[in-house]
Amino acid sequence: QVQLVESGGGLVQAGGSLRLSCAASGGTFSSYGMGWFRQGSGKEREFVAAISRTGGYIRNADSAKGRFTISRDNAKNTVYLQMNRLKPEDAAVYYCAAASSVVPPMSAFEYSYWGQGTQVTVSS
16 A cells, blocks of 8 residues: 655645656556556646656656656655746645556556645745
8 A cells, every 4th residue: 555645735836846756656567557647626627747667658648748747756755846937827736646557657547556635826
């Protein structure tokens, strides 16, 4: 059983940056592809970015390309999401998730473990 704990959310002005972290425990972190999802108020959960077990393969949502960067440190059992040039529409609860598939999926249904989420608020 893998436990995931996100941190790093908060309030930021539009154009600012935040770095989210997700610490994993209870499993072999390097065995899992990791993903970031977000869910805005009244919206469905949507894919943001995913990274393969070794970090060699990355997938990004169109909304994240050029602004968000996913990375991982297997020695620290942590995955990160660096978010730059934030926009008000990026405001959401951000979740990290773990999947056992080789190619990190874009579908939330393929992830087995989820964190509790961290709130990101972007003021205009």
